[in-house]
Structure formats: structure tokens, C-alpha cells
Amino acid sequence: MTNPIDRDALSELLKEPNAADAADVRHFALDLDSFDPSQKAEVAEWIRRQPVPVIGVGEDNRGFAECVDVQAENQDQLNQLVRAIEAQPKACAILVQVTRVTSELPTDSALIMESLGYGTLQGGEEFRDWLAGYREQNPAKSQAVVDDAVAVDRNESRLEIRLNSPANRNALSVSMRDGLTEAFKLVAMDRSIEEVHVWGEGPCFSAGGDLTEFGNMRDLAEAHRIRQARMPARYLAQQAHRYTFHLHGACVGAGIELPAFARHITATPDTWFQLPEIAMG
Template identity: 40%
Template sequence: MDGIDFLSTDRYSALGDCPVIVVPAADWRAPASPVQAVVIGIDAAGTLPPIEPDCFDILLTSASDAGAPWVCVPPDRIEEAADALAQAVRANPVAATVLAGVVRATAGIPANSAIAVESMAYSALLGGAEFRRWRERSVLPPAATGVGKVSCAYDEDGVVLSLASPETRNAMTAAMRDALYEALANTLDDPTRPFVTVRGAGRCFSSGGDLGEFGTATDLSLAHVIRTARSCAGALMALGERATVEFHGASIGSGLEIGAAAARRIARRGAWFQLPELRMGLIPGAGGTVTLPRAVGRHRTMWLALSGRRIGAEQALAWGLVREVRE
């Protein structure tokens, strides 16, 4: 990769034939010219060589007990794992490289500013060809318009908010987002400063965004304004240590992104977590490029998004996505 210079940077982007770079982690040095390509470093020997993490978007190792920023993969599957990630980038190179750029750029800025950057990128991708292709080849259910209740109760610890649409597996419709934001805003405005616990009714915490609503916005700039003005992730982060989220069952997409914003995160045994947006030609758009890197680091966030794989409660605990696992 020594030949990467400013004249050749287009090649290492969604415009060229190298939107992803897979290299031995020990050998990679970032070029002088910035590249948009997703950079995946591999430690096939499991020696955890000294590296500059900022030069990579994902780091894979065959070591079995490596800490952040590494993702551990069995030695006989590390090449296969790297190839699967590279294929995911090549399938949706615009979304993948935009995701890498957003996660890199927002790592050191205030959360609210980072959420705004994510939202602008998300709106841009909603108007893109990769998302359009996904919609054209998908059979999507009707939008659950207006569905998305949030119930509010009080106990000795404060306010308990429950996503209360178990019939949709608590799909994060616009109506549910608005209801949850209103409830969180009320607690933020409450001068008694109550503690808040967010739960999900039924079999899971949340199955994520309502698929029927994806792509129905007619004004993508206004959608950005609404998304940032009513950011549930931003409201949960503003609550600080007063906010707890209890995950159970599935927490997918926006359900995970919003839940990860809480300072205290608890999972029931059997809970699992997933980011599926990239295969749709999108990036996480409910705060996930902000909340998840602050919980598990940006390299593991990129792995979750590019792989689309589920992780269970125990791995979530090991990574710091949750603080506690309960029966």
C-alpha cells in the first residue's frame, strides 16, 4: 500500500475498486493521504503486535482473550471472517465507507454534535442508490403508522418507562420514538430529578426500526431535523447516571442504539444484540455511531455493523455493552 498518494485516493473509496483494505495489522502504516476505504487489520498469529489503533477501523486477532480494540476470531476462521467483512463493504461501499468516516470523525466531539453528524449522513444515504436497491428487492410489511405506545409508571426508584407494543416486538416506529422522547424530556424537565428505567414489554426489548416506515420520508432534510430534535439517545445521555436500560430478548438496530445511550445497562440472560443497517445500504441512524463507540469502542462497533452478527449477553458484558447480566 506504499503507492497510496493524493492522486490515487479515489481508488481507495466507494468510487474505486478498493473500498476496503485488509492488511496484516503489524505491517500497516497509515498513508500520508487520507483514504475513505475501510481498513481491516488482521493478527493471524494471535501475538497482539503493537499497533496504532487509530489507523484501523476493525482489528481481528486469533488470540482468544484479547481486550479492546481487538475482535477475537478462532485461528482457523480469521481469514474467512476478514473476507466476509470485506464482502460486506463491497456490497454497499458507499454506506460502509460513510459509516467508517462518521465513526472516525465523531470519536472526539460532544455527543449531541456527533448525533447531528450521524443524522446528516443517514439522511444522505436514504436518498442513495444502495438503499433504493435494498427497498426494490425487499418485500416490506405495511408501515405500523401510529403504533408505538410507551407506558409510564412510578416505583420507589423513580420513573419506569416501558416500550408497550409487544404485538410489533416494540418496533421503533416514529410514534414510539416520539412517545419515548416526550417521556424522557418530561423527566429531564422534572425538578425532582427522578431516576429513569426503560424496559420493553413482551418477548424482547425492541426489534428496531419499523421496516414499513423505512424510506417513506419525503423530505430528507426535514427528517434530519426531526431525528435530531427528538433524539431519544441524546435524552438518555443527558440523564447521565440517572438512566438505566434493561435489555431482554432481541435488541436490534435502533432499539440497541437508543438503549446503549443509558449510563447503566443491564441484560437478562438470553438477550442478544445486532446492527443490521449496513445490508440495507444505511448506517445506524438512532444514535448508534455515537452510543456504541462510547460503550464498546469504535472498532468493535464497526465489526458489529459490518458483520451484522448477533452477540449475546455474556459477550456484551465482556465488551462493556452492558454492566450486568441477570437471570
């Protein structure tokens, strides 16, 4: 069981420039209710220096929760978070490092940082282990070729974009990515398009990245270059105020990350969201 660090114990850790390295730990848990409001700036700066997740524990009525990476209100939530971190420590560490930095960056710069973090993880053993297990449990099958993974229809100043690959739950395949990029670029270039509505055909909006394509790119630097050239979010974010996403069913990974850029979102009662990337290493 993880015992959260109180204000007295933290006062000793504050003396160490890199407490995670000195203590050889994969995470820290802080007893938020033990701290004094006057310590907030000092604690926040200490957290930013740590290369591992910092969990806040407690109800925290002093505003410290906004400084930590994630908050646990009780011991059960803390134990669940610790198990996830211990299972994929490198993925969790890079997640919090990227998240802390990108929250202070312009969108374009944040997308570059996110891509670099993603590429780093794809070169790691945690992702390789997950990929090997996935391929063992899901032998390669021939995929149905979709001529128009993205359908675009215009009616005067209104543009409708439909994710049109229901057979694979509108997974973000290369063809889907490129189709969305072209559609979003059109919006960015054509000021006469006043409103854009994005839908998904079939039982769900999108099940996220196409797992059958994961791990196919061996040159991770080239993969990063392609993402920067063909990333749909880059063009969507530029004109977010014109977009409305209409969600239903599963919205997994990119299936919620893309809609999150839009000014407006609608969702049917059966809509659910999941970000499974940590479990995938």
C-alpha cells in the same frame, strides 16, 4: 482473495494524498504485524485521509489496531469483511467516515453528524434497492394502532418507562419515538427524578426501527430536521447517569443504540444484539 498491504507497499501509498481514489478501491487491508511501532502516527494519519474502510489484519501487538476501522485476525474474517464491503460499498464508506469523526465530537454534535450520514444513505441507490426488495417480500399490511406506545409510571423519585408495543416487537415507530422523546424530556426537566428504569413489553426489548415506515419521508432535509427536534437519544444522553435499561430478547439497531447511552444496563440470558444497517444500504 484480498492480499493485505505490508509496510513496504504502504510506504508508496503514503506518497499519494488520496490513495483510495488513485487506486480506485473500495477498501484497504493492512498487514499490521509488518509495521514498526515508530510508524504508528504516520499510518494513523494516512488512515484518517482514506474515504473507504481500512481493515487491519493480524494479531497486532504494536497497537496499530486502534487506528484501523475494523480488525480481522485471520483470512476467513478478512474475506467476510470484504464481502460485506463489496456488497454495500457506499454504506460502508459512510459508516467509517461518520464513525471516525464522531469519536472525537461531543455527543450532541455526533448525533447531528450521524443523522446527516443516515439521511445521505436514505437518498442512495443501495437503500432504494434494499427497500424495494423488502417491500416486495413484505406486502403492506394494516398496523394495529397503539394508543400508548410508551407507558410511564412514577413512584416518588423513581420513574419507569416501558416500550409498550409488543405486537410489532417494540419497533421504533413515529409514535414510539415521540413517546420516548417526551418521557426523556421529562427526566431532563425534572431534577426530583433520581432514577429511571426502561423496560420493553413482550418477547423482546426492541427490534429496532419500524421497517413499515422506512422510506416514507421523501424530503430528506425535513427528515433530518425532525430527527434533531424529536431524537430520543439527545435527551437521554443529557441525563445518562440516571438511567438503567433492562434488556431481554432481541435488541436490534435502535434497540441497542438507545441503551448504549445509559449508565447501567441489565440483560437476561436470552438477550442478543444486532446492527443490521449496513446490509440495508
